[in-house]
Amino acid sequence: MKQYTKAKALLESLKTIPDYRVDIGKIQYPLAEVLFMVIFALLKGNTKFKEIFGWMVYNKENPILKDIFEKDEIEIPSKSTLHDILTNTDNNALEKVFRQYFSNYVKKENVAIDGKWLNGSDANGQYTNECHKAILNILDKDTKIVFGHKFMAKNKANEISALKQAFDEDNLFSDEGQIFSFDAIQTQTEILNNIDNNGDKYIAKVKGNQKELKNKKLKLLMI
Template identity: 30%
Template sequence: MIDADVAPLPLAQVLASIPDPRRKRGVRYPLAEVLAVVVCAVVAGSRSFTMIAEWAVHASRQRPLTASGRVPSLATIHRLCTLMDAEALDAALTGWVRDRCRSRAVAIDGKEARGAKNADGSRVFLMAAFDHDTGCVIGQEHVGAKTNEIPHFATLLDQLGDITGMIVTADALHTLGQQAEALHTRGAHYVFTVKANQRGLRNRIASQTWAKLAPQHTLREKGHGRTSTWQITVQRAQSWIGFPHARQTIRLTRDRIDHRTGDMTREQVYAITSLSPDQTTPSELAALIRGHWGIENRLHWVRDVTYDEDRSQIRTGNAPRVMAALRNLAISIHRFAGATNIAHATRAATREPEIARHLTGL
């Protein structure tokens, strides 16, 4: 959680803390200086090292980007992003973002950068902690090729510092007793989706007396030629549900009408939470569940579409994770500035380089 009495560090100071992988002899540009150029370029929507170098040339025509007035070359940018300590960079950047958030609810979810590959040819898979309110990534963990998200859950929580009172949402992969215990021991709460991978738990929750309960909250949405009606029903979790620290079970029903075809569909989602009725309301639980689903269009979709991440051909050394960290940072910077359309915001910064400099404070 955030200490309101501690002023967040400027981004330039954070970049200066990243260890430089180069030998001191012959260094033309300080690492922080090159990183500042790269960050601004990614804020402006640059998707590759070539685009970053081209944006730097464009921006330098208005005002010098470096103390020397020279522009880092494509080779310099590529080499530094390949050699840089990606874990240190990720930790520093997510820490800078975290210091600007007051996270009450955080979604944990993973994403594979399908186009990228590690040096050994293995996949690049990253698990992020995503702030519901701001839409920013406040922590990120690299998931190795020979493992999965589950053992990295607690490690990612530890990146967030003191999470007492925080609500963590996660999909069905993490609906496990060990994850519930990891949150409980840290003073946090969970809202977990329950699906077929936990068939016994799902069957026990589904067997409760839902039919006798009226929905406690209803929400209707219209858009894209459809009307969706969400109804949430909540009841206390009985001891025979058999899940650690469970206080309530949840059924979320979505009825959708497609006005173009007339088709009607119904979907039911079950969930479980350690929050008691005194700590939350049905409408707040509905917002938490739907807020978790929002990570797909507020983060994954932006990285895939605006930054074309799934088709990225950046594959050398640490560069894939470095670029993923920079994309997360750029999205967060735009969110802090109030942008609701990241693609529009990046195009504006491409045309006017001073916008990127202003947003980053570099």
């Protein structure tokens, strides 16, 4: 019988995420198992809430999942319960587990940073009146793996502050030289100085009206 060592290691890591539900002894749908299935639904290209739920229902008889969970039967929460579980899970705790696990599979030599809207993040308005969520994705370009995220409010100004916060977080980026690429909105003097001070390189778009940054760019090219 296959051991699925890496998959089980991820499941054990997900078990460290605190469950917001009070009576743990009566929980029918373990948080770690739900999150595990959601992650693999996303990896299979199911990015919308309805698609994730459909993938989970379709795969509840999957023998590999049963082996990983060490169960003869996998129960799937209803669509509304799944939505409650996902919206009440601690994003910061989940992000910490995500970064620790996937950091073993990335090189962190060529990094692309970009803000995206999370399509379908309002569950098509069925369970909440909130607008779509915005997120800053941090992508390892060599392995094509997103190894970090920062949630944002729905405005472009917040994308700048989100990247500034990301640079201050431990173990998100390598201590060695890296190449960063990001949109023109992120091309701010403070951000570029932060990268310079770390001895890193970057590829950044500079607008014509950003005279100070254009001069900085030309100076760097001459070095």
